Amino acid sequence: MSTRQRHPAELRERATRMAVDLRKDPETYRGAVKRVAEQLGINTETLRDWVKKAEIDEGTRPGVTSAESARIQELERENRELRRANQILKSSAAFFAAEFDRPSK
Structure with a gap:
């Protein structure tokens, strides 16, 4: 039972990669998710959830x-x-x- 995704997988991967890369640099850490979301026209909280999930999958953040x-x-x-x-x-x-x-x- 799959739900319809609003954003294409390619955009999701690109936005997540950009935000994660910016968050790794201490100078661009603050506001990185918001800046990327605004540039790509994605809701900030949506991108924040994607980044959180990506960081958990990478092992840099605790979680399932x-x-x-x-x-x-x-x-x-x-x-x-x-x-x-x-x-x-x-x-x-x-x-x-x-x-x-x-x-x-």
Whole structure:
């Protein structure tokens, strides 16, 4: 289930790379995200989120990487599916146990 992205991937990568590079230099650190966002016509908070995610993925900022997040989502989905299957099996076992407990004619 993918959401429609407002900005092309190329613009997103370019803007993120520019902002991350500017943030590495102590002289251009302050306001780097805002300047890049204004130059490229992107919302400042959107670019700030992209930069934050890129820094987490690079390991320069603490947090859960994109790969780890995707893996966690997949495991949670699998867990829900297994719980559902387990519930179905319990229900069917109870049904058949009740069938065997009934007196036969």
